[in-house]
Amino acid sequence: MPRTRLKVCCISSRAEAQLAIAHGADALGLVGTMPSGPGPIPDDLIADIARAVPPPIATFLLTSEVDPDAVVAHVRRAHVNTVQLVDDETQPDVYRALRTELPAIRIVQVIHVIDDTSIDRALTAAPHVDALLLDSGNPGAQIRELGGTGRTHNWDVSRTIVERSPVPVFLAGGLRADNIASAVAAVRPYGVDLCSGVRTNGALDAAKLDRFVTRLRATAG
Numbered sequence: 001m002p003r004t005r006l007k008v009c010c011i012s013s014r015a016e017a018q019l020a021i022a023h024g025a026d027a028l029g030l031v032g033t034m035p036s037g038p039g040p041i042p043d044d045l046i047a048d049i050a051r052a053v054p055p056p057i058a059t060f061l062l063t064s065e066v067d068p069d070a071v072v073a074h075v076r077r078a079h080v081n082t083v084q085l086v087d088d089e090t091q092p093d094v095y096r097a098l099r100t101e102l103p104a105i106r107i108v109q110v111i112h113v114i115d116d117t118s119i120d121r122a123l124t125a126a127p128h129v130d131a132l133l134l135d136s137g138n139p140g141a142q143i144r145e146l147g148g149t150g151r152t153h154n155w156d157v158s159r160t161i162v163e164r165s166p167v168p169v170f171l172a173g174g175l176r177a178d179n180i181a182s183a184v185a186a187v188r189p190y191g192v193d194l195c196s197g198v199r200t201n202g203a204l205d206a207a208k209l210d211r212f213v214t215r216l217r218a219t220a221g
Helices: 014-022 043-052 068-078 092-101 117-128 155-164 180-187 206-218
Strands: 005-008 027-031 058-063 082-085 106-112 131-135 169-171 191-194
Touching: 005 206, 014 027, 014 043, 014 206, 027 043, 043 058, 043 068, 058 068, 068 082, 068 092, 092 106, 106 117, 117 131, 117 155, 131 155, 155 169, 155 180, 169 180, 180 191, 180 206
Parallel strands: 005 027, 005 191, 027 058, 058 082, 082 106, 106 131, 131 169, 169 191
Antiparallel strands: none
8 A cells, every 4th residue: 555645733833843744744734713623823823834844844724714815815924835725615716816826836625524415525626626635524513613623524435535536635534543544444545634633632742643653654564
């Protein structure tokens, strides 16, 4: 099995970024303002962390903005190389604005896996983006959940999306050391994304991260 890429999300400091990179992270997630969920930090801190991350590590800005101009402005403030659109009802105008105004920026669209309708949403978005990320949020909740729930979702639906998507697919949602082998075997994603599963009291936990990475790397054996 090819090596599964690792994205460590909810990075809150340069020290956490360095810890994640030392454990083999291919990408770091930097969370902007959200209606709910863990990890949001100010845009100036996002930019400070992103500037300190060496290539070829990818820096993902998680943005809940939906207006094209607001999304473009947020990415410019963040100084990242990738934007993760956490609202899975992103309109085509957003994709067009990013491609026109920031052609070097890679676009990752989140799809919150609810049921089989998530497959159609994923395949509709895929031609416009560089990757998909399958998460377990609930955009229809009274207080919108756009990630960081710590819940798993239906991996059978995710596997179907992976099999049919023309672009790479990341898997997120409730991933931990004790379920990562099962998740990778079930879904076969290009990469995995985690936040709460490697944190203690909100802080990135080196021991949990080490256990997770050990189990993840064993899946390629």
